[in-house]
Amino acid sequence: MNIATEAELGAIIRNRRKKQGLTIAELSMMVPCSPRLLSELERGQRGVSVGIILQLLALLGLEVYIKGREETE
Secondary structure, rough: OOOOOHHHHHHHHHHHHOOOOOHHHHHHHHHOOHHHHHHHHHHHOOOHHHHHHHHHHHOOOOOOOOOOOOOOO
């Protein structure tokens, strides 16, 4: 899956959080961020450090793969 915008990444995080039955408050307690920051991230409205994003993805069971455009699958 290609992610081109903050809003697309936020939607993925929100969908996965909801699928796991977590509230924003519950997930924010697991990561060093406020519920407001997480809410803004899910709506693509705020830049967040890569460290927090990687922690969120790991907690939600998501992985990141980086591939050059010239590489084929």
